[in-house]
Amino acid sequence: MTPTTDTDRAERTGMRSGASSASLAITDLRKDFGGTTAVDGISIDVPAGSFLVLLGPSGCGKTTTLRMLAGLENPTGGEIRFGDRVIARGDGTELVAPAEREAGLVFQSYALWPHKTVRQNIEWPLTVAKWSRADRRSRGDEVLSLLAIAELADRYPGEISGGQQQRVAIARMIAPQPKVLLFDEPLSNLDARLRVETRGELMRVHRSTGATSVYVTHDQVEAMTMATHIALMKDGRIEQFGTPRELLESPRTAFAATFIGTPPANIVECRVHDGRLRAYGVDCGAAPSVAADGDGDGVVRAMYRASSLAASEEATGPGVVAATFADQVPMADRWVIGVDLPDGTRAHVSRDTPVGLLPGDGLGVRLPSEPDAYFDAAGERLDTGENR
Numbered sequence: 386m387t388p389t390t391d392t393d394r395a396e397r398t399g400m401r402s403g404a405s406s407a408s409l410a411i412t413d414l415r416k417d418f419g420g421t422t423a424v425d426g427i428s429i430d431v432p433a434g435s436f437l438v439l440l441g442p443s444g445c446g447k448t449t450t451l452r453m454l455a456g457l458e459n460p461t462g463g464e465i466r467f468g469d470r471v472i473a474r475g476d477g478t479e480l481v482a483p484a485e486r487e488a489g490l491v492f493q494s495y496a497l498w499p500h501k502t503v504r505q506n507i508e509w510p511l512t513v514a515k516w517s518r519a520d521r522r523s524r525g526d527e528v529l530s531l532l533a534i535a536e537l538a539d540r541y542p543g544e545i546s547g548g549q550q551q552r553v554a555i556a557r558m559i560a561p562q563p564k565v566l567l568f569d570e571p572l573s574n575l576d577a578r579l580r581v582e583t584r585g586e587l588m589r590v591h592r593s594t595g596a597t598s599v600y601v602t603h604d605q606v607e608a609m610t611m612a613t614h615i616a617l618m619k620d621g622r623i624e625q626f627g628t629p630r631e632l633l634e635s636p637r638t639a640f641a642a643t644f645i646g647t648p649p650a651n652i653v654e655c656r657v658h659d660g661r662l663r664a665y666g667v668d669c670g671a672a673p674s675v676a677a678d679g680d681g682d683g684v685v686r687a688m689y690r691a692s693s694l695a696a697s698e699e700a701t702g703p704g705v706v707a708a709t710f711a712d713q714v715p716m717a718d719r720w721v722i723g724v725d726l727p728d729g730t731r732a733h734v735s736r737d738t739p740v741g742l743l744p745g746d747g748l749g750v751r752l753p754s755e756p757d758a759y760f761d762a763a764g765e766r767l768d769t770g771e772n773r
């Protein structure tokens with residue numbers, strides 16, 4: 386069979402063009418459930434074709450946000466637009482029905498119809514949308530081949546693996562050519578290898594449909610590898626919004642610094658004393674001037690990247706904190722050493738070689754004379770102009 390592009394197929398089959406995607410604009414969006422505020426006034430704007438990841442710990446409001454995009458929850462404040470079209474307003478003056486939003490949703494549980502074959506599952510939304518039999522068949526073939534599951538077309542969900550079921554769920558979502566693809570932790574039920582594989586597939590689906598994708602996960606590695614834009618959420622609010630690189634290189638808060646990165650950056654809480662920073666009895670360099678002039682609570686959080694710290698069995702002397710070895714893992718051609726600082730804070734140090742220690746053994750961690758960034762006591766980045 387000669388491979389054909391999506392456009393070729395669309396032209397040949399005379400299907401609705403479907404190409405396309407919509408920009409996404411979320412403005413001051415809120416969701417209150419009785420006394421609980423799940424989403425607390427978030428604003429996000431991404432261009433058509435973006436891959437937006439909503440990232441954050443459990444309970445931060447990611448799923449509720451996604452459900453509002455899908456139309457499964459109605460906002461209690463703010464507005465959502467797909468392209469020029471207002472999809473939902475918190476005051477209820479505009480609420481487009483889920484089926485009319487041109488958005489498709491995939492959950493972590495696949496929710497396939499057990500008594501329909503793979504093909505029937507995939508063609509079901511097209512039947513509901515009253516596509517002709519020929520168009521359904523043709524679009525069914527197209528997405529079966531895009532997800533590389535054509536040979537499973539006549540099987541039932543109970544006769545295929547979890548990874549294959551997830552592909553069927555994705556094929557079913559994209560069959561009606563939605564402009565916005567919504568994913569709620571779609572890989573969390575898969576084992577580690579399948580997760581990586583399916584991640585690649587999803588990226589391919591995203592590119593080949595050209596749709597705007599919104600993807601919920603608590604896994605920063607997924608976010609870093611897939612996203613064009615990340616909204617890092619905490620307590621219903623956006624902690625930081627930007628490209629993966631911006632979040633990694635310029636975390637705006639201590640939370641962002643410790644949530645993103647493999648390993649994430651280390652935060653050491655320092656006391657300001659006579660213009661110097663001190664932690665664990667060690668001098669951590671000059672206090673940034675903004676801190677010295679600040680609100681006087683005397684705390685600055687210093688950020689050190691794993692590559693900025695040094696750890697060794699022998700290290701003693703100025704700038705060296707007496708720590709406890711916890712574990713070590715090889716990463717690319719380096720080793721990431723996990724250590725516990727004197728107050729129990731886990732820190733990560735990267736170095737060229739493993740250490741010859743057992744968990745619980747002592748080792749020295751050398752802090753450089755200048756941290757990579759400073760945050761105030763509340764965790765907000767201090768723009769010192771001195772930050773590297």
Ligand SMILES: Nc1ncnc2c1ncn2[C@@H]1O[C@H](COP(=O)(O)OP(=O)(O)OP(=O)(O)O)[C@@H](O)[C@H]1O
Pocket residue numbers: 418421422423424441442443444445446447448449450603
């Ligand atoms: N239907 C509901 N009724 C009441 N509270 C809710 C409801 N749905 C969500 N919440 C609350 O809203 C907050 C945000 O929940 P949400 O599911 O959006 O978080 P999440 O970031 O997706 O978490 P997870 O990763 O655990 O799914 C939580 O405190 C949750 O308990």
